[in-house]
Amino acid sequence: MEGDIAELGKYIGVGLTAIGMGGAAMGVGNVAGNFLSGALRNPSAAASQTATLFIGMAFAEALGIFSFLVALLLMFAV
């Protein structure tokens, strides 16, 4: 047995940040799913709203990327 407890905690923490990926997945899926159900009800309005779709996806996804950033900080900066 070697290594110290801080190292162990660091790697467990890095692993836990993967949970953030699930949150981002739900968020992006929610945006895309709601866009699709709206677009099928009114297809003529769908084309004008694709920009909004991508902005919404980008905002939802940014928070998932933040968890990746936390993992990077834990791995290399702490």
Place this chain on the structure above:
Amino acid sequence: MATEAHGAEEGSSLVFHPMDQFIVKPLFGGTEVHWYTITNVTLWMALTIVAVLALMVLGTSGKKQVPSRGQSMAEMAYGFVYKMVEDVSGKDGLRYFPYIFTLFMFIVFANVLGLLPMSFTTTSHFAVTVVLALAVFLGVTILGFVLHGTHFLGLFWVSSAPGPLRPVLAVIEIISYFVRPVSHSIRLAGNVMAGHAVIKVFAGFAAIAAVSPVSILAIVGMYGLEVLVAFIQAYVFTILTCVYLKDALHPAH
């Protein structure tokens, strides 16, 4: 930072570390990196600029009635960004179209050149994307104050909300305003870096005979996704720049 990880991973089954591809190293020998050292980042940024210039200059030099392939690519890119700025920022946002078009072309070419095997992806480094995002953030903030003076602060004061709620909303709006450059830059670098690292992780599995067909199929699939991500992230970066520009041009809530 990747070199430390490499040291820590010594003796594992991976023959290379997935983050090794992001190491900045001087092109002409030596190991020290000064501000004037020509590194692989310098080379690939220069290639990006050469590629953008080649497309736009050679594409528009012919000016034929029936466009050639190069000319129609250049016209399509121009029209795509022009329509985006017009739709999102409005007619008065078109004054800033040249800067936004430059941003889009630089990011999309850097991402796509980074997908070439053995190449270096400049947009996977936070140092590059933070500069791009800070330029947008500072430019938009200064533009807002120049155009509207203190009225620009109305961006933080939601006058359509009920009175007691407004100070609370103001705090949230200010926090969200200052998180903008952070999320703007980290979204691009994080997406590109994560995608490239995933491809390298699958490439590491290819050395094990039993799983190598699966891992090669996974690399092909991820590569297709990365081509899509390269374009979508450039699109998202540009469209968010347009949204921030619209806030500076019309700050009233």
